[in-house]
Amino acid sequence: SSELTQDPAVSVALGQTVRITCQGDSLRSYYASWYQQKPGQAPVLVIYGKNNRPSGIPDRFSGSSSGNTASLTITGAQAEDEADYYCNSRDSSGNIYVFGTGTKVTVL
Amino acid sequence: EVQLVESGGGLVQPGGSLRLSCAASGFTFSSYWMSWVRQAPGKGLEWVANIKQDGSEKYYVDSVKGRFTISRDNAKNSLYLQMNSLRAEDTAVYYCARDQRTAAGTDRFDPWGQGTLVTVSS
Numbered sequence: 527s528s529e530l531t532q533d534p535a536v537s538v539a540l541g542q543t544v545r546i547t548c549q550g551d552s553l554r555s556y557y558a559s560w561y562q563q564k565p566g567q568a569p570v571l572v573i574y575g576k577n578n579r580p581s582g583i584p585d586r587f588s589g590s591s592s593g594n595t596a597s598l599t600i601t602g603a604q605a606e607d608e609a610d611y612y613c614n615s616r617d618s619s620g621n622i623y624v625f626g627t628g629t630k631v632t633v634l
Numbered sequence: 635e636v637q638l639v640e641s642g643g644g645l646v647q648p649g650g651s652l653r654l655s656c657a658a659s660g661f662t663f664s665s666y667w668m669s670w671v672r673q674a675p676g677k678g679l680e681w682v683a684n685i686k687q688d689g690s691e692k693y694y695v696d697s698v699k700g701r702f703t704i705s706r707d708n709a710k711n712s713l714y715l716q717m718n719s720l721r722a723e724d725t726a727v728y729y730c731a732r733d734q735r736t737a738a739g740t741d742r743f744d745p746w747g748q749g750t751l752v753t754v755s756s
Contacts, residue, residue, distance in 0.1 A: 559741060559743070561679070561743070563679075568748055568749055569671075569679065570746070571743065571744040574740055574741070575738070575739070575740030612678065612679050614681070614742075615741075616739075616741065622681065622684075622695060625678060628678040628679070
């Protein structure tokens, strides 16, 4: 099965920009989706496909992809963006899904 | 409002069984794939299994194959996860999620339920 690797933790100053990356071979074939999870809460979808935001997700969240790497960018990070972020994609078989290892974002 | 509500979690001994349920409302349940995702305490998310709209296709993560069975009842708008031969490492919060699987590859899980805790311990 495939693996999706993320940096364990990143920090960003309030109002600045942070990029979270997700690396894996399957990302050459499939788009990643991204999820925000705050302590004690269920994950919430923030980005999917090429760069699609569900309704209600602020436009400071954006996604991109190149080769085997997908990225989630928060432009103008807010205190409420402090959370764990997970990427997800299908594995190389195309039948099952894999989550990334997760990135904890701290807003300073 | 689109909503998913899990139930059935609890404390079970190693080797035991448990059946989780997920009640769906606010959308045409029979039109969507559905997934189970779990999260061990203090750990990351792990996709567990999914099922096609009519139940004709089911996929599982290797660690649960042969022990867990996903099923659905479209007449009752409900998703299930039968868990047998439970192990300590199956201890986790189990979430059900609408699995928007597309041919274009714009897959996503949205929304998610609030989760139900399964604890496997003697």
